[in-house]
Amino acid sequence: MFLKSTNIGVHRKGSASLSFPDLSVDTGDSVLLLGPSGSGKTTLLSALAGLLKPSEGSVQIEGNDFYALSSAKRDQIRGQNFGFVFQTLHLLPSLTLRQNIALAADMAKASPDEGRLDKLIKDLGLTDKAHRKPDALSQGEQQRAAIARAVLLRPKVIMADEPTSALDDENAQKVMDLLEAQAKDTGAALLIATHDNRITNRFKNIITLTDQTKEVA
Amino acid sequence: MNALTLAVASIKSRPLHSSLCMAAVAAGIALLCAVFLFSQSVAAGFARNAQGIDIVVGTKGSPLQMVLSSVYHADIPAGNITMADYEELKRSRQVRQAIPLALGDSYKGFRMVGATPAYLDLYKAEFKNGGVFSKPFETVAGAHTGLAVGQEIAVTHGFAANSDDVHDAHLYKITGVLKPTGTVLDKLLVTQVASVQQLHAGHSHYDHAEEDEEKEPEEHNHHSHDDEHSHDHHEDHQHDSHDHETHDHEAHEHDEPAHDESEHEGHDHEDRHESDDDLAGQVTAVLIKVRSPVDLMNLPRKINESSNVMAAVPSYEMARFTKSLGIGKQLVIVLGIGFVILAALMLLASLASGLSLRRYDLAVLRVLGAAPARLFATVMAEAAMISGAGAIIGVIAGHLIAYSAVISIESLRGLVLPGTLLAPNVTDIWFILLGVGTGLFAAFVPSLAAARTDIAGLLAKGRS
Numbered sequence: 001m002f003l004k005s006t007n008i009g010v011h012r013k014g015s016a017s018l019s020f021p022d023l024s025v026d027t028g029d030s031v032l033l034l035g036p037s038g039s040g041k042t043t044l045l046s047a048l049a050g051l052l053k054p055s056e057g058s059v060q061i062e063g064n065d066f067y068a069l070s071s072a073k074r075d076q077i078r079g080q081n082f083g084f085v086f087q088t089l090h091l092l093p094s095l096t097l098r099q100n101i102a103l104a105a106d107m108a109k110a111s112p113d114e115g116r117l118d119k120l121i122k123d124l125g126l127t128d129k130a131h132r133k134p135d136a137l138s139q140g141e142q143q144r145a146a147i148a149r150a151v152l153l154r155p156k157v158i159m160a161d162e163p164t165s166a167l168d169d170e171n172a173q174k175v176m177d178l179l180e181a182q183a184k185d186t187g188a189a190l191l192i193a194t195h196d197n198r199i200t201n202r203f204k205n206i207i208t209l210t211d212q213t214k215e216v217a
Numbered sequence: 218m219n220a221l222t223l224a225v226a227s228i229k230s231r232p233l234h235s236s237l238c239m240a241a242v243a244a245g246i247a248l249l250c251a252v253f254l255f256s257q258s259v260a261a262g263f264a265r266n267a268q269g270i271d272i273v274v275g276t277k278g279s280p281l282q283m284v285l286s287s288v289y290h291a292d293i294p295a296g297n298i299t300m301a302d303y304e305e306l307k308r309s310r311q312v313r314q315a316i317p318l319a320l321g322d323s324y325k326g327f328r329m330v331g332a333t334p335a336y337l338d339l340y341k342a343e344f345k346n347g348g349v350f351s352k353p354f355e356t357v358a359g360a361h362t363g364l365a366v367g368q369e370i371a372v373t374h375g376f377a378a379n380s381d382d383v384h385d386a387h388l389y390k391i392t393g394v395l396k397p398t399g400t401v402l403d404k405l406l407v408t409q410v411a412s413v414q415q416l417h418a419g420h421s422h423y424d425h426a427e428e429d430e431e432k433e434p435e436e437h438n439h440h441s442h443d444d445e446h447s448h449d450h451h452e453d454h455q456h457d458s459h460d461h462e463t464h465d466h467e468a469h470e471h472d473e474p475a476h477d478e479s480e481h482e483g484h485d486h487e488d489r490h491e492s493d494d495d496l497a498g499q500v501t502a503v504l505i506k507v508r509s510p511v512d513l514m515n516l517p518r519k520i521n522e523s524s525n526v527m528a529a530v531p532s533y534e535m536a537r538f539t540k541s542l543g544i545g546k547q548l549v550i551v552l553g554i555g556f557v558i559l560a561a562l563m564l565l566a567s568l569a570s571g572l573s574l575r576r577y578d579l580a581v582l583r584v585l586g587a588a589p590a591r592l593f594a595t596v597m598a599e600a601a602m603i604s605g606a607g608a609i610i611g612v613i614a615g616h617l618i619a620y621s622a623v624i625s626i627e628s629l630r631g632l633v634l635p636g637t638l639l640a641p642n643v644t645d646i647w648f649i650l651l652g653v654g655t656g657l658f659a660a661f662v663p664s665l666a667a668a669r670t671d672i673a674g675l676l677a678k679g680r681s
Contacts, residue, residue, distance in 0.1 A: 012674075046673035051584065072588050079586015086676065090581040094230035095223075106219070107585035149585075161676070 007057035033193040035209030041193035050074035079108025083150030087162035091134040098130040104152040154186040224599035242607025245556030250615025262632035267531040275502035280529035287502035297499040311512040317500040319413035326378030331413030347393030356408040360397035399634035561659040568663040580675040589668035596664040604656020608649040
């Protein structure tokens with residue numbers, strides 16, 4: 001089992017306490033975290049990715065307690081094994097599209113694989129735009145670049161936070177196709193958090209989160 | 218791609234902001250650098266002009282005035298001492314070299330200095346054309362006088378460029394023109410002491426003999442008829458032990474309407490001559506090189522205590538003088554430091570505001586695996602580059618400011634070598650480091666904030 005969570009709860013001051021159902025993800029899996037906004041989907045993803053130490057419970061990565069590791073080690077593991085796609089794209093406006101994708105390797109301190117980078121850019125139809133800044137690209141092109149960045153290092157798990165909610169039906173399905181294709185290509189697990197019901201039919205493994213703010217309030 | 222590439226990209230993406238911060242750093246550093254170079258080169262100029270001159274001896278009065286007038290040729294001499302005083306100094310065991318100076322005349326504002334060829338050697342002068350004087354009324358011209366070998370000139374009495382009091386009895390002949398030395402010598406004419414003495418001894422005999430003799434005695438600071446520094450010359454005048462009418466010096470009581478009164482004010486100009494025979498037997502000052510550092514300590518005290526002449530140490534007098542000028546310099550330094558602090562604040566504001574825009578970018582970097590230290594380094598690198606570029610621009614500008622200040626101030630010519638102000642200076646490195654240090658100091662808090670970005674919280678909120 002690559003990634004496993006047990007009895008995770010997150011208490012942050014100023015916001016509701018969240019507790020989450022247990023979850024386990026292995027390479028090749030596809031898991032959908034379905035829940036309305038306020039159900040703590042992003043918080044759960046952060047906790048699973050080593051970005052937010054849960055107040056209770058534990059996260060295991062390849063059998064080890066993720067938060068028993070040093071923060072530097074967690075950063076390193078995350079950089080090399082996790083790929084992220086966000087609802088808002090988070091491409092750096094000061095860098096070109098190609099530099100944005102290459103950033104994944106730089107930040108994870110992995111040696112850049114130029115061949116892989118070029119192939120990804122070509123496969124995603126971005127070759128012409130490789131040296132443009134994100135501002136000069138369409139929404140769809142930015143979305144594809146963000147996915148390319150997530151999969152550059154052949155991660156073990158691709159985490160996507162609301163990858164489709166801002167898109168129309170056609171683009172939503174295209175992005176899901178792309179994510180699934182890239183996950184299959186790299187052998188990565190796909191963990192998608194969304195409230196977008198249009199894509200639920202693609203998943204067998206669905207974990208439903210409820211809006212926990214109401215219970216507390 | 219590393220922290221530097223990211224920083225460069227970030228700087229480029231906000232050109233106006235970045236260049237304003239750079240300009241602020243540059244302004245502060247330029248000001249500090251210019252003040253430093255300026256005062257350094259002036260101090261070096263003072264030192265260069267006083268090289269080989271351990272002690273100046275002249276008539277009693279203000280030591281600073283004596284140093285200024287006989288070393289830097291910047292003030293009016295207070296009076297003269299006798300040749301006998303000079304001879305006595307020259308014979309002293311403690312004196313290695315004594316150069317007599319006879320001052321009092323000028324040519325178009327360039328002072329005529331009666332001295333010995335050793336005076337030229339003090340400044341390691343080299344001839345561009347011609348050679349040294351060997352007879353009375355032969356003279357060597359400094360590099361900036363614009364004179365040529367073979368030219369004959371009539372000097373005027375006093376130091377003003379527009380003086381009408383021409384010593385036309387004797388013309389000086391230029392025997393040599395010197396190469397620039399970066400010292401006062403560049404603006405001087407040097408001749409034998411005897412030339413000046415003769416000219417003044419003969420002043421009344423030859424000059425303006427036809428001019429009216431009934432006018433008020435002209436007030437002169439003139440070595441050939443001054444033998445004592447006095448503050449109450451009017452009184453002296455009235456109680457003059459000599460009969461004016463019997464003296465030839467009346468001949469110089471000519472009309473000089475254009476003569477600058479202020480030039481003479483406060484200086485002695487009594488006409489109480491001991492004897493006409495002594496007119497020729499005087500020098501204005503003696504430049505002394507001592508045999509040992511101990512002599513430098515003892516000789517001035519000995520002279521001041523035991524004789525009717527005064528000794529002053531140029532380096533000491535100039536140190537006191539520049540110290541009193543130091544207030545202006547301090548003001549500019551305070552201004553420069555103020556600019557640097559302002560630059561630091563601007564940089565701080567710029568980075569802080571830039572950071573709130575870039576919080577998501579930084580969070581992304583963390584998500585992609587960058588450790589907090591790396592984000593810290595990225596923001597610090599950005600500040601270092603902006604302030605470093607600003608500091609380099611500032612140092613270059615500082616050199617140019619100091620250079621243009623020096624070439625535009627006429628009185629600094631001969632004191633300061635403008636070329637040296639353009640040359641790179643070791644301290645440039647310190648100014649650049651100061652600029653970068655200021656930038657890093659300003660960036661510390663924003664960098665820390667960047668490193669501590671709450672990623673989970675930011676991601677949950679999303680980019681608006």
